[in-house]
Amino acid sequence: MTRLFASLRIALRALMVNKMRSALTMLGIIIGVSAVIAMIAIGSGAKQRIAEQIASMGSNLLMVMSGSSTSGGFRGGAGTVPTLTVDDAKAIQTEIPAVKFVSPSITGVAQVVYGNQNWSTVINGTSPEMLEIRGWSLSSGRSFTQQENDGAAKVCILGRTVVENLFGGIDPIGQIVRIKKIPFVVVGVLFPKGQTTWGQDQDDIIFVPLTAAQKRLFGMAFPGMVRSIAVQAWGPEKVKEAEGQITELLRQRHHIQPSQENDFSVRDLTEVMSSAEQSADVMSLLLGAIASISLIVGGIGIMNIMLVSVTERTREIGIRIAVGAKGRDILLQFLIESLVLSLMGGILGIGIGMVGTLILSSFTKWPTLFSIESILLAFLFAGSVGVFFGFYPARKASLLNPIEALRYE
């Protein structure tokens, strides 16, 4: 223990003698470590934001869209022809055990008026389960009751963007807005979710009961038709199972022959998002790898300086060997020296990396996330760079011939 302390003192003194040189050598490690810290912080920040967005979309989510229309070879997009019905939704709910919630919905864009303000927004006619499925929560007011839902009641729940644009500072609960000139009572306001990855404002929306939308807002050709059905499975492992069973069930219900295409489509939305998450993973790995290269370059700097130091101190090494230093004493002395360089560089690099990242993210608004693991990883990596690149010069020192070393000028 005392010996280790003495070696540490010898190493620190040797480094203090050449302050400028030690500082420049450390700079390589500092840059490397701070780059690693910053890159990991940015990478995991991006990953966390994507994870939050996945959560905000609702977990274990499947969207069943009604089919596309085909007329004279011209095919419309999914949902252009309503082929799904409320009964389909009920059948999914009752017949597929992997399914937790089902919520049929129809959407449309409409002009909404309150007082002298008006705003064009998405109207989503749906059942109260939709809030549960998509992970919405209410910041004030309440959801629809089942009675309101069945009775096509003229009630609505507003997203935050709609509230801001129509009401300004007024509390919207209990106020009446006109959707397509039909008065609806505001019963609830949604807690904001923010933008999706692709920049769509999720809070620019109004929920109304499905029946109200069907009967009063978007008159349907056939009663009971819906554009889409949102389905939540019981767990992530149930999503695939539910997807297959829903497809099977709906093909049966729609009397589709094996040779025919589906008149509906089932989309696994979490799959889309988790592939985004994977690409964020790859990105942060790549950024970390690039940053590690600069750390290795810093390590080569350490090796270079240690070799110079060993040559400069040949005589000192000769004296030490002559008075009884063993090979491992000399080896340890120089290894500790390079370890001190790299670990001090590591500590400074962590500090500078964190400060730099905070400054960067405050300018660019990029999300960043520090983790204890990434900091420890960078620190240990710096240490092992020191040992790895310090070993060769230290070994060279320990193998010097004392007679020649003492004669060295």
Next chain:
Amino acid sequence: MEPLIQVQELVKVYRLGEVEVHALRGVSLSIERGEFVAIMGPSGSGKSTFMNILGLLDQPTRGQYLLEGMNGEHLSRDELAEIRNQKIGFVFQGFNLLARTSALENIELPLMYARTSTLKRKEMTQQALSAVGLEGRGHHHPSQLSGGEQQRVAIARALVNQPSILLADEPTGNLDSKTSIEIMGIFQRLNGEMKITIIMITHEPDIASFAKRNILFKDGKVIEDR
């Protein structure tokens, strides 16, 4: 009791590229405990090679060297380092102190490698420091000391482990004559009072006259021993 140092037919051949240099051509002698020996001879006579072998810094090509009856021939680098640490003290012409390191820390160096405890180390270092008459100068760095004082620090370092032999390679080579005489005074006192065996290389006859025995080397052989 066997002599402290016994060498028989020591031969040392260096290869310098194509050329073979015969540094020692068969040296036999023995040195008893408590002797003060001066080794003289012109440069290239093999006296430095002889000292290196005595100091276990080098191995002979042929012949036998027994230190306290023990043969160092088949020992590893680290084992030799340990014997040097325990039994041999070195004093060099150029002092060979560690720069930017205080006198006390220089003297302490062999004890560090001997893994002596901190308390014991402090005590032994102080003892060695006062043995060379440098009490109170322990915290000075070599650059703050005169040549004579630096050599005294070097002598204290050589003494600190209480070795069997003190090997001095031209210890007064870099000193003026007044300081040289002071250093020789220290050597005589160490030899007389503390019974330390001293083997010293010099090419100055008046320095050699401080020793009790003079050995003259020429062309790798002992030509005079009195």
